[in-house]
Amino acid sequence: MSAKSTPEPDMPGGSSSELVQPRQGRRRKPCGKRKGLLIVAWISAGIVVLGGTGTGYLYFTLNGNIKSVDINQALGTHRPQKIDNGSENILVLGSDSRSGGNKKLGGGPDNGSARSDTAMILHVYEGRKEASVVSVPRDTLIERPRCTDTKGHTYPPASGVMFNLAYTTGGAACSVKTAESMTGVRIDHYLEVDFSGFQKLIDELGGVKVTTTKNIEDPRSHLKLKAGTHRLNGKQALGLVRTRHGVGDGSDLGRIQLQQAFIKALTKQFKNINLFGNPKRLYDLANTATKTVTTDSDLGSVNRLMSFANGLKGISSRNMTMVTMPVQYAPADPNRLIVAKAKAEQVWTALKNDKPIPKTATEDTAKGDANGVLTGS
Template structure:
């Protein structure tokens, strides 16, 4: 590189630099900067727009982050099961048929202390409300099945997933006590055992969730047949339709004496009526398409919510909520598990057969409870936790792997023909089933064979012997051994009806979310 000389022989001096060029060098003797052209200033409007957009973006991100962190921080979680195992894979929350067990806890911890004493908050509490929500795979229908808190059931052996303490199985215990020792997972396992389904998720809310949610939506309309006052719950309403929120909303869903005959079934119908009205309110107000309202509801719910690990994220909860926004409210069916006074204790309930087993079989087959003859929206969910989940039953074998003479088999005659029961017992005895009994049962149209745990193979053989198709061999939680329930279609030596349509009581659906129902007030609670 040749360095320019400053002492030129021709007497010239370096070219003069412009002021613009000089600003880019400290030494004014440096020549003009060839890369620089004329300067351009950014328009003021563009600067202002950029600043505004930046501020908005930061605000949106901060707002979204705030709500995500807040909602996520609200959620509490527990294990889905209590050590009894699963046979199904995890569901896709966006596309699969899904069952969610919804529980209302009666714990008096924390904000709920005003509703009881410290003794009431011992352990995990009891499930004051227990409902199973079944969402179809095509998002066109929802079934909500209520289980009375006084229902006597068999609770399986459960292991507290936090402490790893094992609790033995219980027979004929109230279903609301299932979670009190080993946690919510034990309640899930109990419902699995009872229905033959496998619950995919659970949601448990406490007293405050009802109060805060009803306040957030601006109240829920409820209807009562007469003016009512229940001093135990504090519910006080005039005859007709009223808007309840806060404490009165909680009193409406908690009261045990105000409706029906003052028992648990009256309360279930009131709870279903409240939820139906809440669904209509949310749909009519456009809440599900209003982000601001949805955030308010989400905040109210999550602050008082405990869910399983698989549901414990805001995106997953939003996915489930999004599935419900377009369902026709006439396809949201509310059902109470068929029950009757328990033989062992008239103040408790037991499953009413065959209606309960028919309901659970219909659920396993994904039947539309509002229209049992409609085709299923998806293939039935396979798998279950124990013998109660198998449907149909195993095929009969030519050589039984058990002692027939030791198997308890009863014949319930619902055919209105005494001769049918005698012929069935004779056929059973001749085949080696000598431990038999018979009794007269309520009339039914269709013959079925029901069985308790570990009697599926015996039931299959009994069904084959009496000509009952395998599709009518059903598990039943309260049958000891096997019960052949003869219906009007039964004739000795003839094949009973093999109709594939679901056999369900005609009034199995209490109401849909589209129905406005006035709750019948217990005469003892009417205010004159």
């Protein structure tokens, strides 16, 4: 019998100290908010590189679009040691605020606060030719440390809360603090993506071509695809990366497997797009991309984002390792996950030492049964 991870109940921001109690046999809530991909931030950075070569007007327009938060000041000095060899770790979150354009797409608390339903730690190796991506399941029960948000508000530690509630509690700074506490890995940068911008970016890129090996039908994410090859528009792509009931065992782990496959397909196709041949399309993409991401203050300008993105251009889908943080289903509540500590430590040790993630780290851990359902075309 496959255990499944389900969405957590809506919780207001700033209140995550409550212990999650085991709840058996719960009915799942409709899934209306699954989004937020590493590739969106990656593409956004790449587009900024291209857009930054334009006129001064374009530069100042794009620069004004970028939102940033000063995470370093909020985190202070008690942090994991930084490896000074040119490698970097970036926490990428997908947030589900219902403000602005996101409200039409659903998802997220009605009070305007947000949750991070997708989290990935991107490790760029020394030399910037290879990368590893570790997806962190949102339903994983963790020990959240005491954290301070960028406004100076401090929140007490919490035990047995889901990883994504760190963002609901204290925003970007609390998420980074939690990731560092959980992994022992120094997080050098932060990128946050909203899913309304993701949908628009896919449309402006002309869609993405994928092949599904099975029929996918999930009314909760408004997606219906027959097995075969498709060019997905923005709405379909958003439905694909947020679906969890249409494939696999219906868990968040299965959705992560779809997201990882989609990232590789999109990365492959993006490198073949000649954006310089269409100045209007280039501007539209750059304008949307810079409105879609929120960065840490170190990346909060076009020049800095250009420099960062230039360091990623040499990484292809073939040189990208993608894994899910080793987890097991929680014994007291199969709708939740717990960290497989010994296996996870292999992952974090590898990243801290700028080494490849060993294959043994993900053996005999919980799976989502959606592997191989989606491939690039």
